[in-house]
Every structure is written in structure tokens, then in C-alpha cells.
Amino acid sequence: MPPLRRQPAFHLDVEPPVGWRARRLRSAGFSKAEAARLAQDPAYDLHALLELVDRGCPAELAARIVAPLDDGHGNP
Secondary structure (H helix, E strand, O other): OOOOOOOOOOOOOOOOHHHHHHHHHHHHOOOHHHHHHHHHOOOOOHHHHHHHHHOOOOHHHHHHHHOOOOOOOOOO
């Protein structure tokens, strides 16, 4: 009986979510620094940000509109 040959492991080259979010924000017009900051914060709704920009809202204003509210004690 011939020896069994192992198939190479299937590998997907998947971009980390934060990198993907930052890339989407950059392509929508956010600055590199702002895109990196927003991409790392899961409290920001990426789809809401992109929709506002698609409707003509400046990127900086979209980030302010979508910014999470704090709890009144200085905590988000």
C-alpha cells in the first residue's frame, strides 16, 4: 500500500477586521489618522459613517455625528 500523502492545509489570507475597516474609511475620505482611530473603536458604526459620507457629509463631521455618547461620568 502506498503511503498517504497529506494535502497542504487550506489557507485563506484574511485581512484583520481593523485593517479592513481602516481601509474602507480611508477610501471614503477619512484621513489616515482618523481612519485608524475609528477603525480600532468598535463603538463607531462603520456603516453609518460610510452612509453619511456617501450622502455628502464631510468625513470629520460624520465622525462627530456617529461618536458614541458618554454615560455622564466621563465614561463612554
